[in-house]
Amino acid sequence: MRLSTKGRYAVTAMLDLALNDNKNPVALARIAKCQGISVSYLEQLFACLRKADLVIGSRGPGGGYRLARDAKTITIADIIEAVGEYPDVARRETHEQCRHGEKCLTHELWRTLSLRIHDHLRQINLAEFLSLSSVRSIIEGPPTQESAPAVALGDRSQAA
Numbered sequence: 663m664r665l666s667t668k669g670r671y672a673v674t675a676m677l678d679l680a681l682n683d684n685k686n687p688v689a690l691a692r693i694a695k696c697q698g699i700s701v702s703y704l705e706q707l708f709a710c711l712r713k714a715d716l717v718i719g720s721r722g723p724g725g726g727y728r729l730a731r732d733a734k735t736i737t738i739a740d741i742i743e744a745v746g747e748y749p750d751v752a753r754r755e756t757h758e759q760c761r762h763g764e765k766c767l768t769h770e771l772w773r774t775l776s777l778r779i780h781d782h783l784r785q786i787n788l789a790e791f792l793s794l795s796s797v798r799s800i801i802e803g804p805p806t807q808e809s810a811p812a813v814a815l816g817d818r819s820q821a822a
Contacts, residue, residue: 666747668707668745668746668747669741669742669745669747671697671699671703671704671707672707672710672711672741672742672744672745672747673738673741673742674697674699675693675697675699675704675707675708675711676711676716676717676729676736676741676788677788677791677792678693678696678697679693679717679727679728679729680729680733680736680788680789680792681792681801682728683733686724686726686728687719687720687724687725687726687727687728688726688727688728689725689726689727690704690705690708690726690727692726707745708727710744710745710746711741711744711745712727713744714740714743714744715730715731716729716730716731716736716740716741716744717729717730718730729788732789733787733788733789733792734787734788734789734790735787736787736788737783737784737785737786737787737788738783738784738786738787738788738791739780739783739784739786742783748776748780
């Protein structure tokens, strides 16, 4: 399975919002800077995420985006589907690309694998993912002399 840039960036941006924990809206320019994603690309993604009711936008000074609901209720599958992605290992939605419109020998294998991947992504929510020790170590970064944590997904010490 190959997840496109659209799906990967959407998940990364949503994790960045979840790190903010809905305290303040996060500007797309801030996410763009922290994650190395262009603002124009984020605008396209956030239009889809807003349409799927995963984020809420606010305009004006101090505006930006925040999660539309608790991070525990937003799954990775929700995010990927919102931007038009779906894990398809076979890379085909119909039998048309198999053997002249008929199922190929391995069709069922790839179809069930795609379903299992989707089920797995449906079971992981943003809050749960951010609480994984391997993810926490990335967020906190290596220990410094001052023992101050560094947020790899975006330093929240400055206002959005």
